[in-house]
Amino acid sequence: RQAFTILEVQELNVNYGGIQALKNINLTIQKGEVVTLIGANGAGKTTTLRAISKIVNPKSGEIIYSGRNITRRQAHEVVKLGIAHCPEGRRVLARQTVLDNLLLGAYIRANQAEVKRDIQRQFELFPRLAQRRNQLAGTLSGGEQQMLAIARAVMSKPKLLLLDEPSLGLAPAIVREIFSIIENLRATGVTILLVEQNANLALQIADRGYVLEAGSITLTGAASELISDERVRKAYLG
Ligand code: ATP
Numbered sequence: 001r002q003a004f005t006i007l008e009v010q011e012l013n014v015n016y017g018g019i020q021a022l023k024n025i026n027l028t029i030q031k032g033e034v035v036t037l038i039g040a041n042g043a044g045k046t047t048t049l050r051a052i053s054k055i056v057n058p059k060s061g062e063i064i065y066s067g068r069n070i071t072r073r074q075a076h077e078v079v080k081l082g083i084a085h086c087p088e089g090r091r092v093l094a095r096q097t098v099l100d101n102l103l104l105g106a107y108i109r110a111n112q113a114e115v116k117r118d119i120q121r122q123f124e125l126f127p128r129l130a131q132r133r134n135q136l137a138g139t140l141s142g143g144e145q146q147m148l149a150i151a152r153a154v155m156s157k158p159k160l161l162l163l164d165e166p167s168l169g170l171a172p173a174i175v176r177e178i179f180s181i182i183e184n185l186r187a188t189g190v191t192i193l194l195v196e197q198n199a200n201l202a203l204q205i206a207d208r209g210y211v212l213e214a215g216s217i218t219l220t221g222a223a224s225e226l227i228s229d230e231r232v233r234k235a236y237l238g
Contacts, residue, residue, distance in 0.1 A: 070083075119155070
């Protein structure tokens with residue numbers, strides 16, 4: 001496979017008022033890769049995803065996606081270009097049904113026949129959601145809501161999926177299920193940037209990783225190298 005850089009973040013700085021959340025972040029993702037960002041609470045992982053999906057505006061630096069500079073694009077434009085953000089805390093629409101949440105994920109798409117077919121595909125991938133298609137999303141279990149959040153993001157047909165803490169607060173069996181779904185997504189050609197507190201799991205699934213500490217990238221490498229790195233083991237693998 002020909003290497004193709006799908007995302008390049010250059011010297012990115014993000015401030016929240018007086019707090020500098022990201023300091024000169026550089027990262028690169030090749031098409032088809034799963035790349036993970038690991039780091040402690042408050043290190044800036046979520047902020048990195050928010051800057052890429054344009055929920056927050058960087059103070060300086062550039063974000064290049066598929067050769068296009070998207071630094072000054074708006075969030076809805078970025079979705080259209082093929083970047084989907086599955087936020088931390090799931091954020092499904094609690095008072096809408098599973099099916100309506102999935103349809104909402106596809107709001108940018110014009111071809112309704114294709115949307116219908118893709119909803120069927122999501123139901124095959126997530127049988128729990130198929131059984132609950134007419135149930136209100138707010139009544140789903142935490143794991144099912146996480147599945148719905150991922151399925152909804154996939155409904156926008158992303159080329160690059162930003163996944164924030166998919167395992168947060170979930171029981172181990174559900175976490176395994178979610179990670180096998182992430183594997184399946186990768187197999188369909190979606191490139192994934194994965195933020196995880198569970199560094200062990202993340203490094204098992206990822207090709208490469210970046211370690212964020214207090215807003216700066218302090219370490220990067222192949223996941224197989226990071227998992228055996230003494231500093232990573234001490235700080236994140238317990
Ligand atoms: P966590 O795993 O706890 O979500 P994180 O690595 O994702 O942590 P961020 O959420 O990106 O970290 O936060 C980075 C820094 O920016 C933190 O110091 C945080 O307090 C601060 N921050 C994040 N969002 C805001 C905001 N909306 N207003 C002010 N400060 C913020």
